[in-house]
Amino acid sequence: MDRERLQYLLERERGGAASVEERAELEAWYLSYESQPDFTKRLSERALPALEASIFERIESALEQESPSLIQPGRRTLYAGMLRIAASVLLVVLAGAGIYFYLSRAEMVREQTGYGEVRKVMLPDGSEVTLNGNSEITYLSNWGNEQLREINLKGEAYFKVTHTSDNRKFRVRTAKDFSLDVLGTQFTVASRKSGTRIVLAQGKVQCNLNAAENETLIMKPGEMVKFTGNPSDYVRKNVQAFEYSAWKExxxxxxxxxxxxxxxxxxxxxxxxxxxxxxxxxxxxxxxxxxxxxxxxxxxxxxxxxxxxxxxxxxxxxxxxxxxx
Incomplete structure (x- = not known):
């Protein structure tokens, strides 16, 4: 698992938006963290508290299972405080760096539309998303100074992405093994049970065809990429982009x-x-x-x-x- 994927999963878990599959992926990482401690050194301010919270829950669960009779009701607050300190110490060991604060935590935002509903959503950076019916996006309420602006999509949406002065990447993830990166552009993404479709109206988009991001595809305006199942088995062709976003109107x-x-x-x-x-x-x-x-x-x-x-x-x-x- 790469650093950005770990950070994304931690933030989704803390925001309560992680799926069963995403939690299983995190569980596998927890079990193997000893062989890859460098990941935590480069996590964001939001992902680090999420990791600490997960570690805290694990310590508490383990101790309660080990000796539940030792936890007296009147000492619950002190006990929780001690566990929090233990989690913090363990996090420092894992991260190999100082103490992390909780002053600027961002929450996970979920926006949904009902069947037949079309709605516009403004993102923290000023980018605009138009959701088609039966669609959902999740994202952090404040991207702050993060270099990666990431959003998770289920369904169909039209994106009008704002370009930042420091060229921060904007990522749309539709599945564990597929995402696309842009700087400033307009495009439509549909992720339905019948398959995934990307239509580029303006700018340039990079499709990451697997989780490792070592297989990519650069799209040009007026192109459509679609696939069912494995992203590497895609079909690419030229289309009239406006036809695929007409539902906005x-x-x-x-x-x-x-x-x-x-x-x-x-x-x-x-x-x-x-x-x-x-x-x-x-x-x-x-x-x-x-x-x-x-x-x-x-x-x-x-x-x-x-x-x-x-x-x-x-x-x-x-x-x-x-x-x-």
């Missing part, structure tokens, strides 16, 4: 798009379950634009453009062939 633009792809958008963004009368119907292609402000009009527009009938029953959509008159 409350519309969807289709360009020879299959009804199967459209159905996936309806599932991911609006929580619809799609049933097709025959598989052949999903191969039909659509070209055009439909508004998203009104769900009924959206569904009707898709049906008209593809020559089918779409019947809605709550959150279920049934697609049948339109009978010729």
């Amino acid at each position: 409350h519309k969807l633009i289709f360009n020879n798009t299959t009804l199967e792809e459209v159905s996936q958008i309806l599932e991911d963004t609006y929580d619809f379950k799609i049933n097709a009368e025959t598989p052949e119907l999903l191969t039909r292609k659509i070209t055009g634009s439909v508004p998203t402000d009104n769900i009924e009009i959206l569904i009707q527009g898709i049906a008209e453009a593809s020559g089918v009938i779409i019947a809605q029953n709550g959150k279920e959509l049934t697609i049948t062939n339109r009978k010729r008159q």
